Amino acid sequence: MAFTTRPELRGTFGAVSSTHWLSAAVGMSILEKGHTAFDAAVAAGFVLQVVEPHLNGPGGEVPIIVTPAGADKPVVISGQGPVPAKATIAHYRGLGLDIIPGTGMLAACVPGAFGAWLTLLRDYGTAELEDVLAPAIYYAENGHPLVPRIANTIAAMRPLFETHWPTSAETYLPGGKAPEAGKLFRNPELAKLYGELLKQAKKAATREARIQSALDFWYRGPVAERIADFCETEDVWDVSGRHHRGLITADDMAHFTPKVEAPVSTTYGDYEVFKCGPWSQGPVLLQMLNILKGTDIASVDPMGPDFVHLVVETAKLAMADRESWYGDGGDVPMATLLSDSYADARRALIGAEASFEVRPGTPDGRNPPMPPHRAVGTIAQPGLGGGEPTVAKEKKLPNDAAGEPTLTREGAQRGDTVQVSTVDRWGNMVSATPSGGWLQSSPTIPGLGFCLTTRAQMFWLEEGLNSSLKPGVRPRTTLTPSTVYRDGVPYMAFGTPGGDQQDQWQLVMFLRHVHAGMNLQEAIDAPSFHTDHLPSSFWPREINLGAVTLEGRYGEDTRAELARRGHKLTIGDDWSEGRLSAVARETAGTSLLLKAGANPRGVQGYAVAR
Known part of the structure; x- marks a missing residue:
């Protein structure tokens, strides 16, 4: 347990x-x-x-x-x-x-x-x-x-x-x-x-x-x-x-x-995950799931260095696409970004060591427009x-x-x-x-x-980006709630604060719940992490290439192996990554079971159920 x-x-x-x-x-x-x-x-x-x-x-x-x-x-x-x-x-x-x-x-x-x-x-x-x-x-x-x-x-x-x-x-x-x-x-x-x-x-x-x-x-x-x-x-x-x-x-x-609006979604095993469209960063979670489908993420230790490395390298690729392609009012190739063939091509870029490149894809053969990169x-x-x-x-x-x-x-x-x-x-x-x-x-x-x-x-003040400033359009927000169906039936609703980290923390929780058998509270409580290898959505819009922040509860062996692979590690406090809240429902015949979990970090989030 x-x-x-x-x-x-x-x-x-x-x-x-x-x-x-x-x-x-x-x-x-x-x-x-x-x-x-x-x-x-x-x-x-x-x-x-x-x-x-x-x-x-x-x-x-x-x-x-x-x-x-x-x-x-x-x-x-x-x-x-x-x-x-x-x-x-x-x-x-x-x-x-x-x-x-x-x-x-x-x-x-x-x-x-x-x-x-x-x-x-x-x-x-x-x-x-x-x-x-x-x-x-x-x-x-x-x-x-x-x-x-x-x-x-x-x-x-x-x-x-x-x-x-x-x-x-x-x-x-x-x-x-x-x-x-x-x-x-x-x-x-x-x-x-x-x-x-x-x-x-x-x-x-x-x-x-x-x-x-x-x-x-x-x-x-x-x-x-x-x-x-x-x-x-x-x-x-x-x-x-x-x-x-x-x-x-x-x-x-x-x-x-x-x-x-209608949501966007992808399937992951028995689950279908629904997110807001590319006026949010929501499709990032879907792209990450599509990439991870073809890896051994289900069998690796969910607390080990292989899990962290796979998730971080996947997040770097999806976030690069976010910066190049997402936005409100832009020509977003959403169908291609969420296709299996595109995920296959992106997955092939993940290596054994940490990447220090920003690598957006070329959906439909289009050259990716790139915002400026401002080092931290x-x-x-x-x-x-x-x-x-x-x-x-x-x-x-x-x-x-x-x-x-x-x-x-x-x-x-x-x-x-x-x-x-x-x-x-x-x-x-x-x-x-x-x-x-x-x-x-x-x-x-x-x-x-x-x-x-x-x-x-x-918004960017450069012309030609899907997230360039335009009158009357929505900013490409970081806000990204999630809903999951299982076997075609509504199953779970969840989300977290955290700016650019929101979909990263939600992915970690979801994977541990689905593959490691953790219940909602266990998956929320487990040590987490994130990468800042992405242009921040917030002023002054900086990027920290190769950066990974781990909660302090990760062991020395995991830290050492991630460092050996080239990740620039920052060790945060023991309870510092994520503020997830989740509810779920299960049905068995005519029986209904409702479930809930809430984040203990910051000692103020709570769930109520009866």
Whole structure:
């Protein structure tokens, strides 16, 4: 039996897994009221915006994979908002920029999360809008106990808030002080906004009309007006070392509707794995599975050096294709990228030693367009400079996970992501990976209590790439929830925060579950790893060739063998790789068994099942 920090939870009524215990508990409370996994996911998602504001917010985004009971395949709701109509390469180049800043207003996209959650609620759920918003309003109004990472993030951002982002100081420095971990933290402005929204929505006659009224309030009413006004009038400091205004207009907000799409998928033995399309990095997981089909991955030690080497070398190839071919609005050769013949050709490139090349493929004989490669630490960044405050580095916490918010340069702190997965007794399932609108991404907008996503930093300012900046298209996001069918029946919903590492960690968990017989919790708990041999999706878009990070629980023999093969190793903390959440369902005749597991890293993720 593999080591596990807690049992795999099992039941027959419902299961919720999330990156924060309050979110999981709220999701289960919705199920207890007789509602569905869809309603539970929405309520849990709104709570995550309140209790993990350094990792997601109302001004962020969320891709959602929705699996109605008995469906032949899932549906994807894209809550990834596009860039504004004014966002052109010429505009940014005219400002003297060759890369989109990772903070401030220039990287702001239309906030898509609200629209996606309400689309899920309206089209698939049963609960009233007030039911799913009530827990978030409660925690925003009455307070929630602040986890240490949020307190550390706010403390690190304090000089920037006080000097450049005064509206954020009003929200996150109550009484002029950084809040303490474990103490109650409130966001009364957000609670008031949701109250205004519900008051307006209640005037409508039907459930669907009330939800639509809320969407109008957000995208064509007071919320849109406040966002547009802030973008038009406020000069905001960002990591370029200068002040810029945002580009979002009321028209950009009004024209946004979450896209409802078919997923992409591949088969792997008895399993079919579904992901969002190439506007996300989701197909990376599918490409990796296709490559690994023809290897001995099923028989190697899942904790040994052969397993790590195979997965890392496979990830390098799939990530190279991501950089060359993925994007929204581009000509993506998805069918070829997911074909067996293409996987065969890519698999043949894996050698016995670590590769230090970036090797995108040539699907359909096409030459791969390549973004610039910026080696780690070689890109000059201005920081705050000029006598302006320097943001202190965040203190290291026990069990800090890779992918949590980190200071990338002076004055810049990157946020991460959250996850919620749900399943109910009827067989409905959801996997959602919310992110963006981090408290450290851009200033809080007065009257709203939240800030905007900076996801546009994932575009390139070079012409001719599938991920080149284009007005009105979605950034190629790192957000990538997963859903798996087994023997043609919905089986598992899962995902993780972690930026570029998300599909790497999900692959490791899935392989160990499928081939090593680990249950969900064991597969989540097992030591993990990732490679940074890829251009980062986040400012300043650097690449670290040959780099592999292992959790400290890997033994000396494994480390030595990987080093012998040429991998540039970094040994992280014992519990530092991944924040996975997963639920699953099994049927045997008329019997139903629901399962759940949650990440112990960071000591805040929990699952609930009964």
